[in-house]
Amino acid sequence: MKLLTIPKIEELPSQEQWNNYTISREGGSEISTIFLASIEQAFSSDFQFNHIAIYDNEELILGCPIYVSSNINLEIILPDNFLNRLIYYWRKLDRSFLLYKVMFIGTPLNDELDIFVKTQEPEKCFQLFTKELARLQKAYNADLIIFKNLIDQSLLKYLNRYGFFGVNSLPNSIINCDFSSYEYFLNSLDARKRRNINSKLRKAKNVGYDVQIKFGNDLDLDNLFILFENSYLKSKYKFERINIGLFRYLIEKLDREIIWINILENNYPVASSCCYIEKNSLVMKRVGIDYSSSIPFIYFILHYETIRYAIQNSLKSIKLGPTAYEAKKEMGASLQSTYLLIKHENLVFNKLLPIFY
Structure with a gap:
């Protein structure tokens, strides 16, 4: 297997394969190469973009867009409980309190997870995938990696061994x-x-x-x-x-x-x-x-x-x-119901976060 990370989707050498996979999934046109090229242009000053593609021989087996956003409110991704409200009111005194730099797996305009996987060796594929996510997180100095809303938790069994944990997100x-x-x-x-x-x-x-x-x-x-x-x-x-x-x-x-x-x-x-x-x-x-x-x-x-x-x-x-x-x-x-997959760059904080859910 080999992995390719590119900042612009137009640089992807296998655009036809990417589009063939995306049109077959619900909401797939929202990660078509036309869509991704458009949002890169529309939001070039707001986010930093990347796209990961993994190949088995010459076949594209995993693809996903990534964008990095600064100053994300932590309470948005927390359940509506005492901690959430405490952060909300504390920020009225300190507007910068717990604002995070986040690397999202997905696109800015879609509310559901934007990733496709087609492989007989998912564990090997996700090992390669998560290793690249860790490299990008360090390169961007991002506090959190967040997989945007999942309708099911099928990916969690492959990702939780790499430090990701699933939490309830905003329902549809x-x-x-x-x-x-x-x-x-x-x-x-x-x-x-x-x-x-x-x-x-x-x-x-x-x-x-x-x-x-x-x-x-x-x-x-x-x-x-x-x-x-x-x-x-x-x-x-x-x-x-x-x-x-x-x-x-x-x-x-x-x-x-x-x-x-x-x-x-x-x-x-x-x-x-x-x-x-x-x-x-x-x-x-x-x-x-x-x-x-x-x-x-x-x-x-x-x-x-x-x-x-x-x-x-x-x-x-x-x-x-x-x-x-x-x-x-x-x-x-x-x-x-929908779910988020989250991983914090601080290993201690990453162990503590699930306690609040």
Whole structure:
């Protein structure tokens, strides 16, 4: 086996193999070479990038993107407990307290793990892989290595012997949309949730709003960017900052069509969801809100109309992603568990960290 580490995906000699593997996995186009080249350009000033490829003879058997980010809040990766809250309030006094430099296995724009493995000798492959991760961690002087959200823990059995440990991460929110109409969807909810949704919709309609569906580049990019920036600034979870480069990339490079579901007030967008279709699901990738809008419950209204769009277009579910769980459960969402794999560069701290989970 041989290993290759490259800073730019365009330098990969086996791009066709890489893409053949990635398109066969769910969400695979999010680590296609076109995707990776685009985010390298869009986020060149925000992150440091690398890509690992392992070959058995001439066959590509493992591939994954890596990015390094500075000043990551430790409490984001900790469970919501006393320690988490203590760190949060202490940082109000010392803004630099426990801000880490992190080497992520994955990409800035994907919430799930971005790695593919195809080998009959996984232990030998992962031994080579983890040795290279340790070298890169030292080269970047990174405090933590984090494998982004896993849907299952199949990789953990190969990685925990090299010092990685698995912890619960931010769950994904999923809404079942396999209904013949929006009314049937509402009727599937319990009476309290149904009354809650109908009440919010009624109050918003009394103020007045319109729904606009746009595709690809048929939109006012600069105005929508402001909405997404608003949501980033308001959110506690600040792993990656949305920038105008992201939108340029989405429109020009992503190998699938983007659907923009917008809420209009006086013909002007005041809320937007950036979505795409993955198999039979609508992935709600990013949300942008004008919090000064006079439309009440605008965050909820945007989600309700996105659900309506999914049902009208015969999609089976919506992937809402992490955060705002109580609000999303009120809309009928269920939670899908995900996990992080973590390794701290300090061996003593690495032994202590699992105690807090």
